[in-house]
Amino acid sequence: xxxxxxxxxxxxxxxLDARLPKEVEDQRTAIFVKGTHTGETxxxxxxxxxxxxxxxxISFSKKNTIHPFDASTTSVSSLEFWAxxxxxxxxxxxxxxxxxxxxxxxxxxxxxxxxDMIEVxxxxxxxxxxxxxxxxxxxxxxxxxxxSELFDTxxxxxxxxxxxxxxFNGEVVDSICLPGLEHVISITCxxxxxxxxxxxxxxxxxxxxxxxxxxxxLPKVHIRTYTTRLLxxxxxxxxxxxxxxxxxxxxxxxxxxxxxxxxxxQAMKRPKLKKTDIEKGLGKKRKNLEVDEMGDLRGRVxxxxxxxxxxxxxxxKGLKGEDLDAEEDGDMDVDGKADEDDTPQDxxxxxxxxx
Amino acid sequence: xxVSNILASHAAKYQSVTVQKETPLEVDAGFLTVTDLxxxxxxxxNENLEEHLQSLAxxxxxxxxxxxxxxxxxxxxxxxxxxxxxxxTQLPRAKPLPxxxxxxxxxxxxxxxxxxxxxxxxxxxxEEKQEWINRWxxxxxxxxxxxxxxxxxxxxxDADYDPRKVARDARKERIAKNEKKHTQNVSRANTAANPRDxxxxxxxxxxxxxxISTASMGKFDKxxxxxxxxxxxxxxxxxxxxxxxxxxxxxxxxxSRIDSDARKTRREPQPEESVLNxxxxxxxxxxxxxxxALGREAAGGRSSRGGSRGRGGGKGRR
Numbered sequence: 183x184x185x186x187x188x189x190x191x192x193x194x195x196x197x198l199d200a201r202l203p204k205e206v207e208d209q210r211t212a213i214f215v216k217g218t219h220t221g222e223t224x225x226x227x228x229x230x231x232x233x234x235x236x237x238x239x240i241s242f243s244k245k246n247t248i249h250p251f252d253a254s255t256t257s258v259s260s261l262e263f264w265a266x267x268x269x270x271x272x273x274x275x276x277x278x279x280x281x282x283x284x285x286x287x288x289x290x291x292x293x294x295x296x297x298d299m300i301e302v303x304x305x306x307x308x309x310x311x312x313x314x315x316x317x318x319x320x321x322x323x324x325x326x327x328x329x330s331e332l333f334d335t336x337x338x339x340x341x342x343x344x345x346x347x348x349x350f351n352g353e354v355v356d357s358i359c360l361p362g363l364e365h366v367i368s369i370t371c372x373x374x375x376x377x378x379x380x381x382x383x384x385x386x387x388x389x390x391x392x393x394x395x396x397x398x399x400l401p402k403v404h405i406r407t408y409t410t411r412l413l414x415x416x417x418x419x420x421x422x423x424x425x426x427x428x429x430x431x432x433x434x435x436x437x438x439x440x441x442x443x444x445x446x447x448q449a450m451k452r453p454k455l456k457k458t459d460i461e462k463g464l465g466k467k468r469k470n471l472e473v474d475e476m477g478d479l480r481g482r483v484x485x486x487x488x489x490x491x492x493x494x495x496x497x498x499k500g501l502k503g504e505d506l507d508a509e510e511d512g513d514m515d516v517d518g519k520a521d522e523d524d525t526p527q528d529x530x531x532x533x534x535x536x537x
Numbered sequence: 538x539x540v541s542n543i544l545a546s547h548a549a550k551y552q553s554v555t556v557q558k559e560t561p562l563e564v565d566a567g568f569l570t571v572t573d574l575x576x577x578x579x580x581x582x583n584e585n586l587e588e589h590l591q592s593l594a595x596x597x598x599x600x601x602x603x604x605x606x607x608x609x610x611x612x613x614x615x616x617x618x619x620x621x622x623x624x625x626t627q628l629p630r631a632k633p634l635p636x637x638x639x640x641x642x643x644x645x646x647x648x649x650x651x652x653x654x655x656x657x658x659x660x661x662x663x664e665e666k667q668e669w670i671n672r673w674x675x676x677x678x679x680x681x682x683x684x685x686x687x688x689x690x691x692x693x694x695d696a697d698y699d700p701r702k703v704a705r706d707a708r709k710e711r712i713a714k715n716e717k718k719h720t721q722n723v724s725r726a727n728t729a730a731n732p733r734d735x736x737x738x739x740x741x742x743x744x745x746x747x748x749i750s751t752a753s754m755g756k757f758d759k760x761x762x763x764x765x766x767x768x769x770x771x772x773x774x775x776x777x778x779x780x781x782x783x784x785x786x787x788x789x790x791x792x793s794r795i796d797s798d799a800r801k802t803r804r805e806p807q808p809e810e811s812v813l814n815x816x817x818x819x820x821x822x823x824x825x826x827x828x829x830a831l832g833r834e835a836a837g838g839r840s841s842r843g844g845s846r847g848r849g850g851g852k853g854r855r
Contacts, residue, residue: 204635205635326571360618408598417551421599424591473607
């Protein structure tokens with residue numbers, strides 16, 4: 183653990199305050215760590231991914247003996263130490279070995295502890311330099327595109343989607359400059375094999391960690407990056423064309439560690455929405471308002487609740503008597519004036535009430 | 538009139554922006570993310586991978602752009618700023634939710650009294666200099682008396698009376714007082730933060746109450762082993778003799794307390810002590826429209842509101 187520091191001046195106090203938990207969080211900072219061996223491929227992959235993640239990226243230039251999936255090592259405590267020291271909550275660890283060549287490990291932290299991890303192997307790779315096209319501006323938010331039904335059904339791919347969204351795009355912003363949407367990160371799976379379509383989905387991957395999964399049945403994941411070109415379409419919405427930008431990655435899923443349910447529950451807690459935000463229409467569907475195809479805001483005017491009790495239906499003798507009685511009672515309670523020319527019986531009741 | 542030619546030329550000029558898919562794409566505009574849950578077509582995947590991926594991505598991005606461009610957009614110097622909705626995808630937080638700050642004693646009091654927080658300007662207007670100067674800090678207003686080159690001295694002042702020192706001491710005292718209040722607030726927040734201790738104290742209090750809540754006030758009750766005797770509050774008395782200065786100070790404090798504003802307002806009767814609450818009566822008689830309307834009505838003769846007056850009279854008789 184880091185020792186707690188008492189700020190001695192206003193500047194260091196501001197720096198410490200910036201690290202305190204916030205209701206609406208900033209973008210996660212990622213630390214790029216090299217393991218004991220990283221080949222030429224991994225170095226280049228990490229450099230390109232860092233170019234996409236910049237400016238919220240920190241690179242560790244030295245090699246580190248780190249094996250996050252090996253519980254017998256002190257890797258997890260090292261990760262926690264680095265996270266606290268750098269105020270970072272994401273790690274990308276590159277490590278190549280004979281058994282697992284070119285493996286990248288995504289580690290996500292919560293509250294200074296490891297939340298979950300995913301290991302992927304880089305099968306093929308094309309860097310940013312290999313495409314002589316326009317590149318995106320560093321710091322611009324990417325659009326994300328996921329394609330495959332597995333991202334909705336398979337726990338491994340749901341976790342991967344969540345991790346990649348957090349890695350590239352996990353920041354809540356209230357507005358975005360439309361011309362600033364320059365590049366797309368597209369994540370597509372290979373066609374789903376029949377064994378995965380019919381197989382019952384293991385909803386509790388934590389409990390069966392001892393039994394190794396059949397990794398070969400998990401389809402490949404293709405990560406592609408494109409820049410967007412907006413063409414005139416004659417309507418308000420432009421026609422989009424894409425140009426490959428790089429890096430292009432083909433990944434296979436390897437080991438993973440799902441989030442501890444208790445820790446995940448804490449991490450998923452949402453702040454209560456403020457009253458002003460709710461009034462502004464955040465956090466709930468704005469009723470009676472919609473934006474039509476022309477981009478105009480259209481409202482539906484409230485026309486009062488229809489009183490179905492007054493609806494004239496078929497008149498029947500049997501229903502008539504009850505209704506009249508009920509009406510008389512109501513009149514007497516609400517308005518004293520109406521009773522004045524009523525039966526003496528009612529007048530007597532009124533007197534009694536006065537006493 | 539046949540417009541098919543015009544339509545065809547328009548279609549040739551502009552490409553379509555609509556995307557047709559079996560399962561409609563899921564758009565999370567808050568995270569600028571689109572998810573295509575349609576199964577991947579194996580044939581086109583094997584035929585030409587890059588082209589297949591790019592066409593898939595284009596369709597997805599087109600859908601995403603369609604939803605982004607229909608959002609309400611504010612104009613800005615760099616282009617339209619689309620107001621994004623809250624994201625629908627739930628991602629884990631990086632840090633736990635911030636804990637609410639415990640209120641200071643003043644904040645608790647202000648909340649109870651309904652006192653609104655007023656922001657005090659950092660700058661105050663200086664009449665002599667005719668400019669805005671800092672309330673505190675560099676060349677601040679609070680140090681003006683200490684720093685000015687000439688200061689008025691009261692007529693009956695001592696020979697060694699130093700107005701600068703007096704002003705400085707007063708300022709230092711205010712700072713010390715604020716610091717003291719701050720530490721008190723911090724320590725109060727620390728003790729209040731432990732619900733276990735508060736609960737323990739609560740239980741002990743209840744236990745003590747129950748022990749003296751018998752007919753004999755606990756005197757003849759069976760005692761458990763190891764049960765201690767309840768200790769009440771030990772009264773403290775000031776010494777009978779004390780210095781004259783102390784005594785005078787205590788008496789003056791008592792007098793000032795008796796004479797304080799809070800006491801006065803409570804003790805003095807309300808100036809208007811009448812059986813009839815005129816304000817309420819006027820409001821009632823005029824049916825909430827005020828005395829002026831009532832006067833106008835009386836001057837203008839009988840209005841058609843005879844019935845209402847009758848009802849008002851009826852209430853009065855009760």
